[in-house]
Amino acid sequence: MEKTQRWESYSWHCVNCGSVVTGYKNKNGEIKIECRTCHTTMIRSIKSSKHDVINVYAPTGQVHI
Secondary structure, eight states: OOOOOOOOEEEEEOTTTOOEEEEEBOTTSEEEEEOTTTOOEEEEEEEETTEEEEEEEOOTTOOOO
16 A cells, blocks of 8 residues: 655744744754745754754855854
8 A cells, every 4th residue: 555645834934034934844853944035044843842953055256254
C-alpha cells in the first residue's frame, strides 16, 4: 500500500525585510526558503511544537553588520 504524503505550507516574515515567505518541509524535516524580495536564505528546523530554529544567511555580496 502506497503511503500518501500531505503537503503543508509554512509561512513567516523574512527577518531581513519583513516580506512573507512560504515553504514546504523536505525529507529531513527542514524548510529552506529564499526571500523573493531581498534574497536572504532561511532554513527553519522544527524541533517540537514550541521550539523552532531558523538559520539566516545573508545574500551573496552582503555581510552581517
